[in-house]
Amino acid sequence: MPNNQFKKGELYSFITGKASTAIARRLQKKFNAAGLNLTIEQWSVLYHLWKEDGKSQQELCNATFRDKPSITRLVDNLEKLQLVKRVASESDRRINRIYLTRLAQKLQEQTMGLAEETLNEALDGVPVERIDVCKAVLQIVYDNLK
Amino acid sequence: MPNNQFKKGELYSFITGKASTAIARRLQKKFNAAGLNLTIEQWSVLYHLWKEDGKSQQELCNATFRDKPSITRLVDNLEKLQLVKRVASESDRRINRIYLTRLAQKLQEQTMGLAEETLNEALDGVPVERIDVCKAVLQIVYDNLK
DNA sequence: TTTATATAGTTGTTTAACTAACTATATGCC
DNA sequence: GGCATATAGTTAGTTAAACAACTATATAAA
Numbered sequence: 432m433p434n435n436q437f438k439k440g441e442l443y444s445f446i447t448g449k450a451s452t453a454i455a456r457r458l459q460k461k462f463n464a465a466g467l468n469l470t471i472e473q474w475s476v477l478y479h480l481w482k483e484d485g486k487s488q489q490e491l492c493n494a495t496f497r498d499k500p501s502i503t504r505l506v507d508n509l510e511k512l513q514l515v516k517r518v519a520s521e522s523d524r525r526i527n528r529i530y531l532t533r534l535a536q537k538l539q540e541q542t543m544g545l546a547e548e549t550l551n552e553a554l555d556g557v558p559v560e561r562i563d564v565c566k567a568v569l570q571i572v573y574d575n576l577k
Numbered sequence: 578m579p580n581n582q583f584k585k586g587e588l589y590s591f592i593t594g595k596a597s598t599a600i601a602r603r604l605q606k607k608f609n610a611a612g613l614n615l616t617i618e619q620w621s622v623l624y625h626l627w628k629e630d631g632k633s634q635q636e637l638c639n640a641t642f643r644d645k646p647s648i649t650r651l652v653d654n655l656e657k658l659q660l661v662k663r664v665a666s667e668s669d670r671r672i673n674r675i676y677l678t679r680l681a682q683k684l685q686e687q688t689m690g691l692a693e694e695t696l697n698e699a700l701d702g703v704p705v706e707r708i709d710v711c712k713a714v715l716q717i718v719y720d721n722l723k
Numbered sequence: 724t725t726t727a728t729a730t731a732g733t734t735g736t737t738t739a740a741c742t743a744a745c746t747a748t749a750t751g752c753c
Numbered sequence: 754g755g756c757a758t759a760t761a762g763t764t765a766g767t768t769a770a771a772c773a774a775c776t777a778t779a780t781a782a783a
Contacts, residue, residue, distance in 0.1 A: 442692050445699075446601060447621055449642045450715040451594025453722035458592060459741085472769065475593055489731060496595050501770055503733055508768075525731040525778045546588050553591075553718045561714050568711040569596040572699045576599035605771085616771095618739065635761060647740055649763055654738075671748045671761040 454553050461545040467538070468512065474542055476505050477514065477531070481539050485528045487520070496577070514538075600699050607691040613684070614658065620688055622651050623660065623677070627685050631674045633666070642723070660684075 444450070455471045462469050479494040480486060486494065488502050495502070506529060509515040514535040520526035554562055590596070601617045608615050615623075625640040626632060632640065634648045641648070652675055655661040660681040666672035700708055 442689075442696050443621070443624060444715060444719070445696060445712070446597065446604060446617070446692060447641070448594040448597025448601070449723075450718040451592065451597055452642060453719050454592050455594070456741090457722050470768065471592070475589070478589060487731080495593070496598060497769095498771070499732060500734080500772085504769070507733095523731085523779070527732070543588075546592060550588050550591060553721055554714075555721050557714055557717055561710050564707050565711040565714040566591070568700075568703055568707050569590060571703055572596040573590070573599050575699055575701050576603050577595075602771085616738065633761080643739090644741070645762065646742085646764080650739070653763095669749070669761085673762070 450553075454549060457552065458546055458549045461549060462542070465541065465545065467542065469514075469538070469542070472505060473509055473512070473514070474546075476502070476509060476529075477535055477538065477542075480515065480529060480531050480535070484531050485518075487526045487528055489526075491529065509535075596699075600695060603698065604692055604695045607695060608688070611687065611691065613688070615660075615684070615688070618651060619655055619658070619660070622648070622655060622675075623681055623684065623688075626661065626675060626677050626681070630677050631664075633672045633674055635672075637675065655681075 458474075459471050462471075462474070475495050476491055479491060488499065488506060491497075491502050491506075492499055497505070506515060506517065506527075510517065514532055516530050516532060517527045518530055520528055604620075605617050608617070608620070621641050622637055625637060634645065634652060637643075637648050637652075638645055643651070652661060652663065652673075656663065659678055662676050662678060663673045664676055666674055
């Protein structure tokens with residue numbers, strides 16, 4: 432019997448991601464309460480641009496684990512919100528590079544603060560070493576399947 | 578400093594649930610490959626009805642962590658697929674009880690097998706005790722936020 | 724050079740999530 | 754009984770995800 436065998440009936444939460452759904456909902460509520468007109472999905476794109484501005488749409492696909500149509504439409508909506516600009520690459524005209532606007536740059540500190548706050552609420556009462564184990568397991572799951 | 582403090586820059590995967598997204602996608606592909614015309618979300622409703630048939634829509638909301646409009650539409654689509662039937666409760670006419678059809682009963686074994694298979698692929702190389710820690714942490718997160 | 728193939732991005736369609744507003748029924752209080 | 758309130762479910766509108774089909778550009782091979 433492999434050491435990763437599951438007992439039947441224990442699979443549900445793992446598959447449906449109730450924990451991450453709960454985290455995302457809580458964070459969205461904080462955005463709304465702060466008067467931020469921003470979805471979690473839009474924020475997740477900004478998150479990767481804050482780390483490195485000017486990523487291509489394909490790079491955003493890889494970073495956010497979304498497919499190309501999803502990124503096309505997220506970038507559409509972020510452009511409407513004046514948070515990013517598409518800039519056609521000169522060296523390769525298939526590529527759009529996505530750049531943050533001033534407005535988006537200003538959102539980083541506030542939204543990252545709310546995200547940290549949410550995670551502290553989520554992990555209240557969980558010792559650090561167990562968080563580390565959990566993170567490592569989720570990383571392996573992701574690497575096994577991506 | 579609380580013992581649940583996060584280092585900045587480590588929050589992304591936890592919030593966006595890349596692991597559970599990867600699991601759900603893999604399972605959906607298995608459904609498609611098996612010729613099953615069924616979404617993971619629809620399957621998650623059936624899952625709870627297999628455990629206890631005749632749940633009300635509100636009970637399905639609680640079990641699946643979805644809101645009422647989501648369940649209304651999932652049940653709509655499951656009815657179109659002839660997998661469930663709405664039956665108005667006689668004792669409380671506000672309530673619909675949702676019953677599996679023969680067709681849906683037949684799907685249990687096959688789809689649960691594919692779900693187990695998916696989880697074994699997902700958790701390949703992860704020792705059981707680390708899986709248990711991870712599951713426990715995710716449960717606490719859910720309880721902290723739900 | 725032209726032809727095939729791969730890559731980047733867009734568009735159309737279906738399903739689902741979230742919010743708000745709505746209808747219908749039940750319950751509790753006067 | 755009559756009224757306020759709570760609960761169960763539906764409908765409408767916006768955003769997002771998955772998939773297939775599409776356009777445009779780049780690369781590699783003949």
